Amino acid sequence: MGKKQSRIGEHLYFFFVCIVITPILMSGCGHLNEGQARSNFKEANDLFNQGSYNASLSKYEQISEKYPAAGDRVLFEMGIVYAYPGNEQKDYQKSLECFKKLIKDYPGSEYRKDSEMMIFQIRNVTVKDKMIAAQQSQIEALQQEVKNKGDEIITLQKKIEALEKEIFAIRKEPADKILIEKKERRLTLFSNGKALKTYKIALGGNPNGPKERQGDNKTPEGTYFIDSRNKDSRYHLSLHISYPNEKDKKRAKELGISPGGDIMIHGIKNGFSWVGGLHTDVDWTKGCIAVTDEEIEEIDRLAPNGTIVEITP
Numbered sequence: 001m002g003k004k005q006s007r008i009g010e011h012l013y014f015f016f017v018c019i020v021i022t023p024i025l026m027s028g029c030g031h032l033n034e035g036q037a038r039s040n041f042k043e044a045n046d047l048f049n050q051g052s053y054n055a056s057l058s059k060y061e062q063i064s065e066k067y068p069a070a071g072d073r074v075l076f077e078m079g080i081v082y083a084y085p086g087n088e089q090k091d092y093q094k095s096l097e098c099f100k101k102l103i104k105d106y107p108g109s110e111y112r113k114d115s116e117m118m119i120f121q122i123r124n125v126t127v128k129d130k131m132i133a134a135q136q137s138q139i140e141a142l143q144q145e146v147k148n149k150g151d152e153i154i155t156l157q158k159k160i161e162a163l164e165k166e167i168f169a170i171r172k173e174p175a176d177k178i179l180i181e182k183k184e185r186r187l188t189l190f191s192n193g194k195a196l197k198t199y200k201i202a203l204g205g206n207p208n209g210p211k212e213r214q215g216d217n218k219t220p221e222g223t224y225f226i227d228s229r230n231k232d233s234r235y236h237l238s239l240h241i242s243y244p245n246e247k248d249k250k251r252a253k254e255l256g257i258s259p260g261g262d263i264m265i266h267g268i269k270n271g272f273s274w275v276g277g278l279h280t281d282v283d284w285t286k287g288c289i290a291v292t293d294e295e296i297e298e299i300d301r302l303a304p305n306g307t308i309v310e311i312t313p
Contacts, residue, residue: 041063044063048081057078072105076098076115080118102115174302175299176191177309180289183312203287212251214257214258216287217285219288221311224308225307235267236267237267237300262288265288265309267292276292
């Protein structure tokens, strides 16, 4: 289909030529007055107009045998059928052979000039088709090369990820800080100022602004620390954050409300670990910070009690 579309310009030309010669095809030969011959040409033309191109060509061959005096017209019209864009079995080579034979065997034919024009146009089309085919082959080769490179990149990325996991697994120095960036939905472990690993997170269902009161579904903002952990959590495993701090308590007291508590870094609710990283598509906690079960195990291993937790807007 793509190749057909690439030759629309040339096909339009042939379509135009075919329209120009339609009166010739339909009216019969001016120098051939036999009614039976005209009837045969009309039958061949009708088959052509119906899209029965092979049947039309067969009829022209019969006409050529019966009426050799009309050979130039037969050759010309057969050349048109072979080159016609609507003919899915079109054959430019056979079309050229018809027009060349006409010029050679009938030098004084009224179809000679049109045949020369058709030869010129068909040659242009075939040259362009070869160029298009060569360019298409180059495009396909480049596309395959890009695909191969893409596969190589994916393989390398997987190897890098595997190596990073291996390196991370054998680290012995603990994290001394956990940075939680709410806007970026990101948790990063640090050791001596160096980032160890970053995780995507989900927050409380009402994430904008700091937590102020019990039940507001907000995630706190401020500086805290890990003060305990629960390995029997309903969310696989949890690390308790020391919210509320003194600043939070003072604000709540001024407002005459309870600041709330039980803010954790935890995994996915038990029974739903299959959700994996998709859980970060929505903020679903009641104010806690959620990661996958595999990730909370890593954080639990590297972040001991006393680890600083900084939560920024």
